[in-house]
Amino acid sequence: MSRDRDDSRGRPGWAAEAAARSQLREVEPLPTILLDGVSKVYRDPMTLKPFTAVDGVSLSLEPGEIFGLLGPNGAGKTSTIKMILGLTRPTRGTIRLEGRDPQDPTARRRLGYLPENPCFYDHLTAEEYLGLVGSLFSIEPRTVRRRAEALLERLGLRVHGRKALRKFSKGMTQRLGLCQALLNEPAVLVLDEPMSGLDPIGRADVKHILREERARGATILMTSHVLAETEPLCDRVAILHRGRVLEMGSVKAILESDVLEWEITTDALPDQRMSLLREAGHRVDSVGSRWVVRVLDAGALQGILRTLTEERVFIRSVEPRRESLEEYFVRVLEADGVGTASGRESGGRS
Structure with a gap:
């Protein structure tokens, strides 16, 4: 056996094949x-x-x-x-x-799945329902009991494990829905x-x-x-x-888009400076004992900070405010015509 292996190493082209095999890349995993x-x-x-x-x-x-x-x-x-x-x-x-x-x-x-409005057999208890789900996946009963107990604990339903599902609130039903989605790992x-x-x-x-x-x-x-x-x-x-x-x-x-505005937070703000800022188009709001100046232009920001410093106004913070996901979502839909006569949905499935 060892002689055959040694002989193969001596045949022509063996070194080239070995080098080629060493350069083979690992196959990338498939998308889930x-x-x-x-x-x-x-x-x-x-x-x-x-x-x-x-x-x-x-x-x-x-x-x-x-x-x-x-x-x-x-x-x-x-x-x-x-x-x-x-x-x-x-x-x-x-x-x-x-x-x-x-x-x-x-x-x-x-695969695990949680529908938007889970609907279970309401005459069963939470433990019985998870046992049913486990049997549909052909999971060993002992394993189902162990996983169900751990999941009910994780989702705050352990004390309700023997309660009939018809007595569950909307939130409790949602938690149980996540339990069943995770039962098969x-x-x-x-x-x-x-x-x-x-x-x-x-x-x-x-x-x-x-x-x-x-x-x-x-x-x-x-x-x-x-x-x-x-x-x-x-x-x-x-x-x-x-x-x-x-x-x-x-x-x-x-x-990571451009900054929508800059927020300058100060301890106090002279009345005259407040009026001048508002006249220049900047928002000035009282937030508790502090003031927040909202500036849209980065160039104007530098001048305002310089002026406030010269007037000995104590500046607590200067923070950029970027677009939130909700604001981005609305902007993208508006650009695609949502809310207009051509963009309204009519009788379609979601």
């Missing part, structure tokens, strides 16, 4: 979620007229990423999610979950409005759990109308309108 030119066309049940709910959407999501799919009602978010889940097929284009078709049972076993987690019905403590708990799942390596696709919650949570976002992706990128890159 891949949409390539995906479209979905429905027909009106009465008129049979076609309606395009999703129009040429392409997305690529990597492991350990939280991706926000944003858009107004009727933008195509729900239709996109249904195709990713394998509940409906695209009219055109390709969808893959870790390289598999969404309707492949292997792909589905690695999914590689792909699809969440439709995960903050819906939650109080501030509940929203903070969910955000903490989503960051833990990202650290575990899960890929999280979420929709939300609460953009203030989405901005610090998502790594990347896509803005969907009329079935098309208008903008896509990292939240940081999107919001």
